[in-house]
Amino acid sequence: MSRQLHLNLFLMARGHHEGAWRHPGANPKALTDLELYVDAARIAENAKFDAVFLADTLVGPENSQLVASGLLEPITLLTALALKTERIGLIGTASTTYSHPYTLARQFATLDHISKGRAGWNIVTSWAPKAGENYGLAENVDHADRYRIAQEFVEAVDALWRSFPASSTVDDAASGQFLDIGQVRPAGYAGQHIRTRGPLNVPGSPQGRPVLVQAGQSEDGRAFAAKWAEAIFTAHGHKESAQAFYADVKSRAVALGRRPQDIVILPGLSAAIGSTEYEAKQVWEELDALTSIQAGLDRLSARFGGHDFSTLPLDRPLTRGDFPDPTQVQASKSRAIGYVETTLREGLTLRQLLQRLAGARGHLAIAGTPEQVADTMEDWFRTGAADGFNVMPPVITQQLGLFASEVVPILRKRSLFRSEYDSSSLRGHFGLEELPLSRRVLSAPASSLAVAA
Structure with missing residues (x-):
C-alpha cells in the first residue's frame, strides 16, 4: 500500500476559534457534558480518523469572562470515550512537571487496557504561568529544568511499564499459579529529579505501552522528541518552516538509531470550509466578530x-521592539518565537495578530472549498512537511462535520486516506512498529501464556 496520511482530531469543546462557543454552528451542549465530546469523537471515528486528542491546562480562568473556560480532566474523559467508541485512538495530555510517574504510569496503562490498545500520552512540560503555584511551588519551573525533569520522568514511566510484563500473568486456575513472579522486577529508577521503586501494579497493556506523543518545538523540545516521540503535534503557519522542522526532527531521530517512520509528524490545521472560497472566508469573519x-x-x-x-x-x-525577547520566554518559548517571526514576516498589526491567535494560535489556518483544503493537505504531505494533520476545526460541530463529509472523501479518491480501519490499536493506526511480545497482552489461552512468553 502506498504511503497514506494520518488524521488526528484535536478535540477542543465547541471549536478552536475563541468565538466558537458563541457561533450558531457550534454544539450547544455544556463543556462539562460528556455527550459534547462523544458527538465529536463519533464523527471522527465514522470518518476513520487515527485518533482524538485532548489538550490540558493546569490553571483556571482569571482574567476574562469572554472566552469559554473549564476543561474536563483528560484521562478521565478519555476513559469514558473509550466506552463510547470502538476503534479510534485516544490521546490525552499529562504533565511531567506536575505529575508523579507511578500515578501517571498506572493511569495510562489502565486506559490502554480499557480501550483495548488505543491509548496515547501527550507529554507536556506545562508552560502556563502560575501553574507552579497550584502545586505548592513559589514560582514556575524554568524551561530548561522542565525538560531535564521530563527526560527522567519518561525514563521512569517506561521503566515502570516494563516492570510488570504482560507475559508474567499466567492466570492458570487449574495449577493455582497466577503470576510468573520471576518476570516482575522493581523499576528501581533513581535520577536527579525523579525516584520510583516499582514494580507497577498494572500489568503490561495491549500496546506494550501507550503511544508517546509530544508537541515541543524549541531546541530542548526537538531533542526530546527525537529520542522519545512516536507522534508529534507541531505548529507551523507556513510550509517552509514545517519542512525544516520535519527534516530536522527526522534526522535527529536517525542519528539516535531510529527510523524516519518511527515518528509521525502532524502539523495543526484549522480549516474554514465553504462551498466557495468567499463563503469560507466569511466563516473566519463571523468568528472574529x-x-x-x-x-x-x-x-x-x-x-x-x-x-x-x-x-x-x-x-x-x-x-x-514591540515584543519582549522571545528566546527568553520561560513559558512556551517556541510558540513565542513563532508568533514574532510570523508577525514580522507578514507585517501584522496587533489587531491582526490577535485575530490569528483567536483562531489557529500559530497553526496553519486556511479558508477554502473542500478541494482547496485537500490540495493544501496533499501538497504538505507530498513535499516533506507532514505525515498527516492534527485537525483543529474552528467550529465543532459545523466545520468538523464539513471536514469529515466533504474533505475526507476527496482524500480517499486520491488514495491518501483509509476507507476502513485496518488496525485495532493506535500504534497500528499510525503505522508504528509493534513493541516486543513480552511487553504486550497476549491473546493466547491463559494456561499457555507462560509458554508463549
Missing part, C-alpha cells in the same frame, strides 16, 4: 510570560 480584544490581549500576554501589550496601538504594523 464574536471575539474580544481584551481576551486576545490576555492570551497573548500569557504566551509571553505576562508581558503587557495593551499600550500598543491596534492598527499599526508591529515591530520587533
Whole structure:
C-alpha cells in the first residue's frame, strides 16, 4: 500500500476559534457534558480518523469572562470515550512537571487496557504561568529544568511499564499459579529529579505501552522528541518552516538509531470550509466578530510570560521592539518565537495578530472549498512537511462535520486516506512498529501464556 496520511482530531469543546462557543454552528451542549465530546469523537471515528486528542491546562480562568473556560480532566474523559467508541485512538495530555510517574504510569496503562490498545500520552512540560503555584511551588519551573525533569520522568514511566510484563500473568486456575513472579522486577529508577521503586501494579497493556506523543518545538523540545516521540503535534503557519522542522526532527531521530517512520509528524490545521472560497472566508469573519480584544490581549500576554501589550496601538504594523525577547520566554518559548517571526514576516498589526491567535494560535489556518483544503493537505504531505494533520476545526460541530463529509472523501479518491480501519490499536493506526511480545497482552489461552512468553 502506498504511503497514506494520518488524521488526528484535536478535540477542543465547541471549536478552536475563541468565538466558537458563541457561533450558531457550534454544539450547544455544556463543556462539562460528556455527550459534547462523544458527538465529536463519533464523527471522527465514522470518518476513520487515527485518533482524538485532548489538550490540558493546569490553571483556571482569571482574567476574562469572554472566552469559554473549564476543561474536563483528560484521562478521565478519555476513559469514558473509550466506552463510547470502538476503534479510534485516544490521546490525552499529562504533565511531567506536575505529575508523579507511578500515578501517571498506572493511569495510562489502565486506559490502554480499557480501550483495548488505543491509548496515547501527550507529554507536556506545562508552560502556563502560575501553574507552579497550584502545586505548592513559589514560582514556575524554568524551561530548561522542565525538560531535564521530563527526560527522567519518561525514563521512569517506561521503566515502570516494563516492570510488570504482560507475559508474567499466567492466570492458570487449574495449577493455582497466577503470576510468573520471576518476570516482575522493581523499576528501581533513581535520577536527579525523579525516584520510583516499582514494580507497577498494572500489568503490561495491549500496546506494550501507550503511544508517546509530544508537541515541543524549541531546541530542548526537538531533542526530546527525537529520542522519545512516536507522534508529534507541531505548529507551523507556513510550509517552509514545517519542512525544516520535519527534516530536522527526522534526522535527529536517525542519528539516535531510529527510523524516519518511527515518528509521525502532524502539523495543526484549522480549516474554514465553504462551498466557495468567499463563503469560507466569511466563516473566519463571523468568528472574529464574536471575539474580544481584551481576551486576545490576555492570551497573548500569557504566551509571553505576562508581558503587557495593551499600550500598543491596534492598527499599526508591529515591530520587533514591540515584543519582549522571545528566546527568553520561560513559558512556551517556541510558540513565542513563532508568533514574532510570523508577525514580522507578514507585517501584522496587533489587531491582526490577535485575530490569528483567536483562531489557529500559530497553526496553519486556511479558508477554502473542500478541494482547496485537500490540495493544501496533499501538497504538505507530498513535499516533506507532514505525515498527516492534527485537525483543529474552528467550529465543532459545523466545520468538523464539513471536514469529515466533504474533505475526507476527496482524500480517499486520491488514495491518501483509509476507507476502513485496518488496525485495532493506535500504534497500528499510525503505522508504528509493534513493541516486543513480552511487553504486550497476549491473546493466547491463559494456561499457555507462560509458554508463549
